[in-house]
Amino acid sequence: MIDQIKKFLEPLAQARLTDDEKEELRQTLFRRLNLNGAPAPSLTPSPYGFGFGRFFSALAQGRPAFLTAAVLVVGIFLGGGLSLAAEGSLPGGLLYPLKTKINEPLIGLLSPNPTAKIWWQTEVVNRRLVESEQLIAEVKTEPAAIQNLNRELNKQIAKIQNDLANLKTESGAAEGTTVSRNVSRSVNAKLETDLRHHKKSLADKPAANVKIIPQVEQLTRSVGEQADAVAKFGQPDAAATSSLENSMMMTPPPETITKPELAPAKR
Amino acid sequence: MNKDKDKKNEFRQIYEEWADPIFRHCYARTSDREQAKDLAQETFVHFWNYLRGAEAVRSAKSLLYRIANNLVIDYYRKHKAVPMSSFAPEDQTIDPGHDPTEERYRQDDLKRALAAVEQLAAPYRQVITMRLVDNLSPAEIAAILQESENAVSIRLHRGLKKLRELLAQQNHD
Numbered sequence: 001m002i003d004q005i006k007k008f009l010e011p012l013a014q015a016r017l018t019d020d021e022k023e024e025l026r027q028t029l030f031r032r033l034n035l036n037g038a039p040a041p042s043l044t045p046s047p048y049g050f051g052f053g054r055f056f057s058a059l060a061q062g063r064p065a066f067l068t069a070a071v072l073v074v075g076i077f078l079g080g081g082l083s084l085a086a087e088g089s090l091p092g093g094l095l096y097p098l099k100t101k102i103n104e105p106l107i108g109l110l111s112p113n114p115t116a117k118i119w120w121q122t123e124v125v126n127r128r129l130v131e132s133e134q135l136i137a138e139v140k141t142e143p144a145a146i147q148n149l150n151r152e153l154n155k156q157i158a159k160i161q162n163d164l165a166n167l168k169t170e171s172g173a174a175e176g177t178t179v180s181r182n183v184s185r186s187v188n189a190k191l192e193t194d195l196r197h198h199k200k201s202l203a204d205k206p207a208a209n210v211k212i213i214p215q216v217e218q219l220t221r222s223v224g225e226q227a228d229a230v231a232k233f234g235q236p237d238a239a240a241t242s243s244l245e246n247s248m249m250m251t252p253p254p255e256t257i258t259k260p261e262l263a264p265a266k267r
Numbered sequence: 268m269n270k271d272k273d274k275k276n277e278f279r280q281i282y283e284e285w286a287d288p289i290f291r292h293c294y295a296r297t298s299d300r301e302q303a304k305d306l307a308q309e310t311f312v313h314f315w316n317y318l319r320g321a322e323a324v325r326s327a328k329s330l331l332y333r334i335a336n337n338l339v340i341d342y343y344r345k346h347k348a349v350p351m352s353s354f355a356p357e358d359q360t361i362d363p364g365h366d367p368t369e370e371r372y373r374q375d376d377l378k379r380a381l382a383a384v385e386q387l388a389a390p391y392r393q394v395i396t397m398r399l400v401d402n403l404s405p406a407e408i409a410a411i412l413q414e415s416e417n418a419v420s421i422r423l424h425r426g427l428k429k430l431r432e433l434l435a436q437q438n439h440d
Contacts, residue, residue, distance in 0.1 A: 005430055006399055011377040012295050012384070013400045016287040021304065025286065029308055033315050035275050189312050197319060 031119075032186040033193060090131055090138070091145045100152075114167055115183055121160045122190050128153045129198040129223070136216055139208045146215035150222055157226055160187065188230040195227035274318055281327050282311060288401060289335050295396040296339045298381045306342060310335045332401070332411045336393065343389060379437070386433050391426030398423055 006013075017025065029035075083103055086095035104124055111117035132149050135141045164184045202220040207213050289310050294303035313334045318324055384392050384400075397403045397411070405423065409416040 002427065005427065005434065008383070008434060009380050009399050011373060012380040013291070013402070015291050015294055015377065017290050017304070022286055025304060025308060026282065029282070029311055030279075032308075033278075033312065035278065035315075193312075193316060193319070196316065200320065 028186065032189050034190060090134055091149055092142075114163065118160060118163050118167070118183070118187055121156065121163065122187055122194070125153065125156050125160070125191060126194050126198075128156065129194060132219060133198065133201055133205060136202070136205050136207050136212070141207075141209050141212055143212050143215045146212050146219055150215070150219045153219075154222065154226070157191065157230070160191070161230075164188075191230045192227050195223050195230065199223040199227060278311075278315055278318055281314070281331075285327065285331050286311075289331055292332065292335050292396060292401050293339060295381070295384060295400045296392060297342060298385050302342065306335065306338050309338050313338075326410075329407065329411055332397070332403070333413075336411065339393075383430060383433050383437070387426060387429055390422055391429055394419060394422045395426040395430060 082095065082098060086098035086103055089095040089099050104127075108117050108120055111120055128149060132146070132153075135145055135149065164187060167183060199220055202216065202223060207216045286307065290303055290307040293306040293310075294300060297303055297306065310331060314327070314331055317330065317334075324330055384395060387395060393412075394408055397408045398405070403411070405416050405419050408423075409419045412419065
């Protein structure tokens, strides 16, 4: 009898994603988790002419690595390498305003659509998080620098949530809701991943300057709270959570669910 | 940096190997193809979060099924009823190489299979799906659900009995 049941369930046991679905899922997932690792634009001659076709195609897709490369190219022509140098600067550095007030907004302006702009903004959040870890390792870092960075981080995350809310409005009612729900979930999942990763790094990293320890502790707490907050954003209801601890919670399944009447199937 | 790169490569391989099985598990549990894709995606997101923070993952298979199971349970809590309208075999791509009539029979068989497991109470549907759709052994199911093998076997036995009754009723109709 079990063989009979197995045979009956065979169509279900053979269900699979279509090739297109699998690819779409892969793309969405890898983009959400920032696993794409886009290669740098190639400047070697291509069969299509000047070799910029692939570069501009990736630019049109709004991929962050290409956007950064684009602004650096523009910046190099205009600023004689200052834009490039500014990319490595930290809060308090001479070129830091060029990085945050010119380079980053310019990349945002180059984004081909509002969704790509939001994805770029998540990269900006990641940059602030990386900067915070670098600052902590510097002996000369002052408490105010950590406090300012914490403030900027919170502002940037609030901006992303605001832009996600506006995305729904701009796209129109029904369609926009579906599109923005998916974008919101993906963006917030990426934010949560980055925030939790950096929270762990901040907690593990000792501050090079003892004066900044209270500010670093405050920053670490704040990053954790933001991770918890974004985990709830973009969910259908406020009670949902995407944290691993909750997903791993072993609670017994409900005894019954409402079952529809089985309609007799006819061939 | 190399460690991070290794983890990314590991994750990519795990995705290629387990995307279909995890999707299939979610589909059998929810009867909703789109929802199953969403749940499968969430499963891999959670898995990646875990992989990044952990030194090593002993069993990717076990962890993926455990995460998927818990996400399905969360889904049940939010969606008390799974309506028959959630069946959407029509939106599956029909392979142009297959005889359309044959494809239609396959879709009908799939529909009947889904309808049958949907009739089962959630605890039975859970273990029947894992045993007969996912092809997991009772020991593997016990490890995933963190229950004893004995408890899993009893539930499987009862679930199979219920499924037999449903099929008998279907054949009678």
